[in-house]
Amino acid sequence: MTDLTSLEPLATFCGKCDCGCPQLYVDPAAPVEQRVVITDDFGQQVRMSADQFSSLVDEAKSGRFDAIA
Numbered sequence: 468m469t470d471l472t473s474l475e476p477l478a479t480f481c482g483k484c485d486c487g488c489p490q491l492y493v494d495p496a497a498p499v500e501q502r503v504v505i506t507d508d509f510g511q512q513v514r515m516s517a518d519q520f521s522s523l524v525d526e527a528k529s530g531r532f533d534a535i536a
Contacts, residue, residue: 471492474492474493476492477491489507490505491504500515503516
């Protein structure tokens with residue numbers, strides 16, 4: 468896993484515990500297609516472009532994921 472100290476934190480999901488909550492980062496040194504980083508509480512990460520992340524946000528705003536929550 469990448470050293471997270473070089474990433475710019477944007478959001479922590481949950482944050483009500485100290486279990487290593489999922490987080491959203493920007494990696495300014497990464498290639499454009501891998502700049503957005505989402506980590507989970509198991510030490511894994513997903514990297515995507517800003518365009519891909521924007522598409523994910525648009526889907527969430529439209530209610531597409533409401534049934535999951």
